[in-house]
Amino acid sequence: MALIVQKYGGTSVANPERIRNVARRVARYKAMGHQIVVVVSAMSGETNRLLGLAKELMAEPDPRELDMIVSTGEQVTIGMTALALIELGIKAKSYTGAQVKILTDDAHTKARILNIDQHNLKADLDAGYVCVVAGFQGVDIDGNITTLGRGGSDTTGVALAAALNADECQIYTDVDGVYTTDPRMVPEARRLKSITFEEMLELASQGSKVLQIRSVEFAGKYKVKLRVLSSFEEEGDGTLITFEEDGKETNMEEPIISGIAFNRDEAKVTVLGVPDKPGIAYQILGPVADANIDVDMIIQNVGADGTTDFTFTVHKNELNKALNILRDKVQGHIGAREISGDDKIAKVSVVGVGMRSHVGIASKMFRTLAEEGINIQMISTSEIKIAVVIDEKYLELAVRVLHKAFELEEA
């Protein structure tokens, strides 16, 4: 008998029929003798509907009241899921975040979990109940309802698994696991049986949006066994997220590369002809950061004429904002020759823990792209990934040839 936390996202509980499917799956696990805690999101579209209602009354809604309104989305789903289970003859009980009680700080709309009281849940689990818990929400020390921010239901699932010392936290989504790359782009993409926490972070942050990064970090911190599965398939083991401490790094059977990640959402900003002096990076990026613009890749190259070129990437939506800031506040100040932007770029990354101990991954990647005539505009590396920026129009080609070069296809 295991204690399993199962988290179902908005598309998995989008309507009564899908909620019935969730209940049937829970029933199968229960029939195996497991104790089950189910965490559900709001029915898909519901959070946006509630947000829209609030914004009709206040353009920037008061955060406490917004949480009061938006948290009802999950409250409806827990009641519905419990009903579907009871209809199947299974003892079930729903819990709001406050009822559990999932104690958070008071940062409404983006609260962080401080503590989870596992007393009520444990008692009900031991009494044979399936506990259905509202994701995304908690309660502060004064009893105010808080929410964890978008995607917070994953975090609720992982945090509950940690608090209850669960054997496994299963995250059900509309994909059946983590793939070597996006199967919609490369039909030969293969589902990974397991992936390390760090690889997952790279893949998630680079476009394989399977799990909320925060929940993966949480799982890593509390050593929660995390598995991604499809809520639309009966069978399949999904992908297990492992941690390096599990000894994976020393497993010689593991492939060197786990997958190819990509991202079309970034744009490139280049500051040309900057006098090469200390403090230039801060003078350029300081004002950008002050404007709350997230910067991803950053590259600086020293030139021959005593000037340097400085390039970074931002989200496409923020390209113009970034360019305006640089032209208004930075260019004259630092004496840069030119500020230019390009939103016709894409980022492709080769990800794998194995590359740490294997030379030649980078050269293989660069050679593969060169053979297809794909020019590399930027390169950035970390311990477990090599990312390049290329012309957007070559993205599909690059992902396909890299996937093949690193032998990631379905065996």
Next chain:
Amino acid sequence: MALIVQKYGGTSVANPERIRNVARRVARYKAMGHQIVVVVSAMSGETNRLLGLAKELMAEPDPRELDMIVSTGEQVTIGMTALALIELGIKAKSYTGAQVKILTDDAHTKARILNIDQHNLKADLDAGYVCVVAGFQGVDIDGNITTLGRGGSDTTGVALAAALNADECQIYTDVDGVYTTDPRMVPEARRLKSITFEEMLELASQGSKVLQIRSVEFAGKYKVKLRVLSSFEEEGDGTLITFEEDGKETNMEEPIISGIAFNRDEAKVTVLGVPDKPGIAYQILGPVADANIDVDMIIQNVGADGTTDFTFTVHKNELNKALNILRDKVQGHIGAREISGDDKIAKVSVVGVGMRSHVGIASKMFRTLAEEGINIQMISTSEIKIAVVIDEKYLELAVRVLHKAFELEEA
């Protein structure tokens, strides 16, 4: 400075624009220096929508889970109302029933209020906040969310007024007070400046559905000054509900009759030719009550041949159920000649505290109906009302002629 509880029903908060209107009214009272507690229902249609969702999963939804789902309706409205107030620059804070805490028994979907903790509300009122409280809901001793049943928001308003020792409880609806009869049927109907609690009970239970009966009883028990007003009109004092202890009965200026109530929702069940023996009434009504069918009027007449005819009224929706029970379980047992039903009836009542001390009201009522050729099928009387059952098709005529005969028209 007074402490006022204002309760707004579903149509008064049906959409963001109407919620803004509610906020503006609250703002006016606040500007007069009053402390305000606002109680709101779910946006109209929302409770039915949620009920429908629940019933898609379970024909007879588990009551605890149903309360979990349905209580979100009011939770959305309190957040929205607080946002509308904050947008007007007014300090406001929403409260679920659990946050207040409105302690109830554990009879889910029809819970009764046991106690209201006024500590949090008082503190926030004293700090200058408008407190916006979810109607219709509470929490049991174990922290489960409960609901008070349909119309329970009125009860929440009155109970809060009692607990906070408020100066007045204002119930805002889509009518601007209690009328001598339904103005849609009799255009000359006059709004009553005040009405006694008992008259109100009769008028409310007989079709003038202005207030939930339970809330009026509650107000009577705790001596809450209750006023019915329109949420769609800027001006007007509505109708004050008084209690006899206020000395109204001795006020000679008061009219004898307050109004004409009516009800089209009842059907008549007649058991003909029952041997006239002790226990017959129980043998007939016992099985009906066991099936949870509410019975309103009950009449029994002794006949000449040693048999008796027994007639009672039930809600039209329950006529067939009642007839089946009588035919299957009762008819043979008691040896009744015939069981018949009629749903083409209507009930008309003349209501007034004054009739206790004035003879001739009944005869005037019967004569008025006779003059129009309206046959009376059943008669039932109480201290403050005379009710008759007539053919449904004469209902409008009966109400109009009685309204005129008792001189209830607008002066």
